[in-house]
Amino acid sequence: MLYLRLYWEFFQTGLFAVGGGMATLPFLKQIGESTGWYTYGDLMNILAVSESTPGPIGINMATYVGFTVGGLPGAVIATLGEITPSILVILIIARLLKSFRDNRYVDSAFYGLRPASTGLIGAACASVFLEVLLGGKVVGSGWLNRIQWDGGTDWRVWLLAAVLLVLTNFVKPAKKLHPIVWIAASAAVGIACHLGGA
């Protein structure tokens, strides 16, 4: 039953996440919230590991989440669930390749889909900022979410975030480095400064 649910949740993710690996993040967040399988904090760790290991990020995340929920069979089932819609959709499109690319409706749909996909990733980004930098949390009650503040902020966290933001966006040679460099450096800073409080 658990595996069936897992497959179905990832099937939906594969079917509706448009625009690559990062676009699956809002879906994974929602799965965690609605099933209680993992927290948003767990998901951030999963994303970090997925960015730092070989393989497409989206597949790495699906495998990792599946493993967290149901061990090795869970990893296989979540990954298969996520790729099933891709295989079906691509096999159909491959048959009508030209007409798909030139189709007016497909083009128009993507005019709306692209900013929406970015908006969803932006919303996921806002939740991460809230949790990691501001010590707040989005909690749901009925249809609406509200923000709950449950902790102070740590100036060292802000400093690390600011330094990373500047280095990854504005400093010429550093900008080109692979994310794994920043993830490894942040891990080192975390250990050196006891950021986790442990």
Next chain:
Amino acid sequence: MKELWMLFCTFAKVGVMTFGGGMAMIPILQREVVEERHWATEEELADYYAISQCTPGIIAVNTATFIGQKRRGIAGGIAATLGVVFPSLVIISVLAGLITGFSHLPAVQNAFAGIRVCVCVLIFNATRKLLKKSVIDGCTAVIFLLVLLGGIFLKLSPVWFVLAAAVIGIMLKDRKARAE
């Protein structure tokens, strides 16, 4: 059968060497698929990649399915796709097992506290890059803002936002076409 196995192995190799997002995959695909195996031309690869970006799912998986199905039909598509995800399954399962085993150590907890800050910045950068490509005029800016706010404050599955955006996209373009 031999070619299916070749598809699986080649794409497993592509999977191992793809480090990060779909973009990182292009030079590797060019070498493995176009230059070594001659399974597709440079132009076909560019076409497949473009379509893979605007169909649902992971871009790397979509591209693999495309090339596999071109060589060997449905079985080929499935073989190539399983190949591209196979290394992830092995590597992540081993790592996830290890991390779970060590997660109680203070050093691991502190390391992940630092890593979370980094993930924050990485997601922010990803959003910023996507923003440049997807928000191209007033209408797309409004869609972006509405979905952003809705995604934060409404307890609603992302599926509904995606479906609504596709319908709105079609309606907006339709109105524009009629106005012209």
